[in-house]
Amino acid sequence: MVCLPVLTMVFHRDRWHLQTDMSEKFSLHSRLAADTFLVDDWPLCRVLLMNDSRFPWLILVPRQNGLRDFDEIAAGDKPTFFAEIDRASRALRAETSAEKLNVAALGNMVPQLHVHVVARFAADAAWPAPVWGVGEAIPYSTLQVDALIVALRDAAKL
Amino acid sequence: MVCLPVLTMVFHRDRWHLQTDMSEKFSLHSRLAADTFLVDDWPLCRVLLMNDSRFPWLILVPRQNGLRDFDEIAAGDKPTFFAEIDRASRALRAETSAEKLNVAALGNMVPQLHVHVVARFAADAAWPAPVWGVGEAIPYSTLQVDALIVALRDAAKL
Numbered sequence: 001m002v003c004l005p006v007l008t009m010v011f012h013r014d015r016w017h018l019q020t021d022m023s024e025k026f027s028l029h030s031r032l033a034a035d036t037f038l039v040d041d042w043p044l045c046r047v048l049l050m051n052d053s054r055f056p057w058l059i060l061v062p063r064q065n066g067l068r069d070f071d072e073i074a075a076g077d078k079p080t081f082f083a084e085i086d087r088a089s090r091a092l093r094a095e096t097s098a099e100k101l102n103v104a105a106l107g108n109m110v111p112q113l114h115v116h117v118v119a120r121f122a123a124d125a126a127w128p129a130p131v132w133g134v135g136e137a138i139p140y141s142t143l144q145v146d147a148l149i150v151a152l153r154d155a156a157k158l
Numbered sequence: 159m160v161c162l163p164v165l166t167m168v169f170h171r172d173r174w175h176l177q178t179d180m181s182e183k184f185s186l187h188s189r190l191a192a193d194t195f196l197v198d199d200w201p202l203c204r205v206l207l208m209n210d211s212r213f214p215w216l217i218l219v220p221r222q223n224g225l226r227d228f229d230e231i232a233a234g235d236k237p238t239f240f241a242e243i244d245r246a247s248r249a250l251r252a253e254t255s256a257e258k259l260n261v262a263a264l265g266n267m268v269p270q271l272h273v274h275v276v277a278r279f280a281a282d283a284a285w286p287a288p289v290w291g292v293g294e295a296i297p298y299s300t301l302q303v304d305a306l307i308v309a310l311r312d313a314a315k316l
Contacts, residue, residue: 104262108286128266
């Protein structure tokens with residue numbers, strides 16, 4: 001495969017942006033797309049909110065195709081990758097007063113590399129167990145999710 | 159609290175080492191100590207092997223007291239922290255031919271910051287679910303664990 005730099009126009013947050021793309025178009029796994037809302041695109045990662053109102057739960061997906069494991073991020077992208085995990089943690093903590101944060105890259109079911117950052121509380125539906133596979137998700141209402149996404153974007157501002 | 163550099167002698171891997179310690183003596187949580195074997199001390203983290211032969215499973219614990227969440231590592235220590243997570247991943251992959259690696263900092267039960275790095279296989283006892291809370295651990299035999307620790311130390315050499 002030959003990769004050439006491509007300039008593309010991307011509509012995001014109410015305006016068009018010129019974006020340099022060194023690879024093919026980024027493709028989000030259909031399961032992640034179905035289970036989440038778009039919060040933002042940060043320099044490296046797409047930021048998603050899991051549609052489960054029981055847990056304030058962000059998912060970071062590096063916008064590069066073909067990544068699977070946590071250590072496959074290119075050396076040059078690692079500082080950004082980890083800074084964005086921290087940024088998601090800070091946003092969740094600021095917005096939800098999380099008692100604990102869970103950070104995890106599992107990917108047993110969805111092979112595309114993605115990092116869960118979940119705000120946890122001693123009174124939440126899964127505590128102290130991990131959140132995966134616990135009961136059924138309770139989707140957000142449109143009002144709820146719109147407000148939460150705005151609040152998380154604000155809390156995540158650098 | 160006033161922190162002064164303290165030089166201490168530490169016996170590790172058959173000899174004494176002089177160690178600079180900027181804080182009080184590192185203390186490993188009793189639950190982690192009870193559930194694991196010592197593999198090594200890397201520059202930042204203590205490296206432990208979970209005593210569950212169903213899953214090749216390393217746990218990294220930064221040797222600093224008082225850390226809880228993944229984003230609490232000091233900025234200056236972050237490159238080492240992430241390099242050691244990658245190093246654990248490489249060692250497990252080299253030694254076990256892992257099909258997938260799970261990387262997670264949960265800490266809901268044990269508050270001391272620790273990072274799980276688990277080699278996963280489509281035929282393992284929990285797949286595709288996460289490993290936490292699945293069935294009962296099957297402890298290693300002494301022979302098994304001694305060989306695995308030697309092999310993981312070798313595979314983790316830089």
